[in-house]
Amino acid sequence: MSRHLEITLRKAETLKEKPDEGNLGFGRHFTDHMFVMRWSVGQGWQDAEIRPYGPFSLDPAAMVLHYSQEIFEGLKAYHGADGSIILFRPLDNLRRLNRSAVRMCMPEIPAEEVLEALKQMITLDRGWVPQAPGASLYIRPAMIATEAAVGLHPANEYLFFIICCPVGAYYAEGFKPTKMFVEDRYVRATAGGVGEAKTGGNYAASLKAFADAKAKGCTQVLWLDAAERKYVEEVGTSNIFFVIGGELVTPPLGGTILPGITRDTVLKLAADWGIKASERRISMEEIMAAAADGSLTEAFGSGTAAVISPVGEFIYKDKAIQIGGGQTGPVAQRFFDGIQQLQRGQMPDSHGWLVRAA
Template identity: 50%
Template sequence: MVQPLGIKFEESLTKKIKPPQDQLGFGVYFTDHMYIIDYAFEKGWHQPRIVPYQPIVLDPAAKIFHYGQSIFEGLKAYKTEDGRILLFRPQKNIERLNRSNDRLNIPQLDESVFFDALKQLISVDQDWIPTEPGTSLYIRPFVFATQPALGLSPSTNYQFIIIMSPVGAYYPEGVNPVKIFVEPEYVRAVIGGVGEAKTAGNYAAALKSQESAKEKGYTQVLWLDGVHRKYIEEVGSMNVFFKINGTVHTPSLNGSILDGITRNSIIQLLKHWNISIEERTISIEELYEAGKDGFLEEAFGTGTAAVISPIGELNWCDEKLVIKNGRTGELSQRLYEALSGIQKGTMPDPFGWMVEVRVK
């Protein structure tokens, strides 16, 4: 094995047994190594290293535990039929990571540090990339505050870590339609808050509603805006799209919605196919009216984890709205096949999205 240049490398002496590719689930298994780099106010980002996957040791007073300074990203690596390793739009991930850093008052991370870390870690654990249809290597970069102090102020110390996990489908339904519960009481974010940042607290705030939805037989929660409680924002782990009377609609980015990379890619694909797409404010009442009048043709969520997830049913205030008779729509299927094909290298990439990782 070639030692990564410029990064201290400690090889794992105990190799994990790789799970069968048809039993991966999502985020259950982890590769042999992880990447770590430290930040100190006096030194900046320093001491990059790849080490065996292991627990993190932190002081009980570390600020992450008390004030929640933490952000993360998610992206995937794919192995093509001819053995190449491809990343999907990693430049967008570092851009969004630094926007999240800025909102949480965390120091920016240099692009070269981010990309070197990705390439070196993938090179070391490249044998973990699964190749079966619907599988990929999920990559989770994250930053958190480590300064041991209880004063309410930004931390002076941080760690940036990358871990990786071979994954299958995010939802048990795979690319079959999921059922979504429209949250009537709680809100995820408001304009001016941290809704557009990929910060841990946003997802913690969603857990209570998510568990409640699952108890009712629903896979995820659809969030409405935090002021009027009527405008559609996003699903717990996805941006959301609706095909109404031939035109695709998605909530416009307003500061409380995550700027999804898959969302952006789907918009580009639709425009490339000359399919009408509108980014605008959409009320839940309007959506239900479109469903009752027969104009709501399809609905689907988009995200790194799920890629495309068709929506077969909504439940808002105990009123169920079945979409496409609970079946996957033609456009949802076409988008899934196109995007997955580009990511796997089996279809042309007219946008230049895929970045090859050259490993030794």
């Protein structure tokens, strides 16, 4: 059932002390308010409310706890050069959440109305948007199945919510080259699976490989395809790009990797800037050969959390593959600087990506 959302506002009586912007970390501090609404069969979305941040009460039989019907998104708000608070491509994130919802047999949200609720919440919590260089307000929309039932079927009740947290750099090393472990034993997703959905199970399944990579001194995991363990797919928290022979190369979308908003931003900016780019399959054998002959000059990840993350080294089959002398390359630097400037309204927005929230 579709109906216009009526949003109730209930302000927090006691406000939290805001954290030191020089020591935010990532995902440790949460704002004063959150947005919540519920869905049930026959009633649709209802009880939409901006309310004080706080815990939920779930029945032990809530189906999310047993069958993992859960999806989420990640986007950011920034202090703009004109003093406004800017959201970057928020509708793209909310529409991607709806695509995840369809794959996971969950109800779609009214994206435009949820965006208006988000803008109201950010206006209310404007003081939580950090102004320190490189800092931002991370926004996490999520949906979980709340029907109390044990027995496999799509749930009849859901909870959607949005929480926010001020964040600094995603990686402790900041914008510096990272070391990636190329995983050829475990797999993240297979054709026909849920790899392109932003659902919690994908990330839970990646934790063992991530822990192993950390133990080897690596920052993240680079996943290969499930069928041949040969072709590059994506990083644990981002899409991946290579600069080979002056061309920007990234694996194609095919159902097994997340269609990243930042990935799409990079490709569109590359077209704007006259950088040759291609979406094609790329094997580790090609990567190794290009590294050996010097044609592989850069590699970097792209994602909401880190924006652009240069890669200085891959570890593959116990061999170290160094990229660009282990230094940040000019292409990664240009995208990092350009996207950040765009997100803060410091360069023209020719694509209509910016939404003023406050």
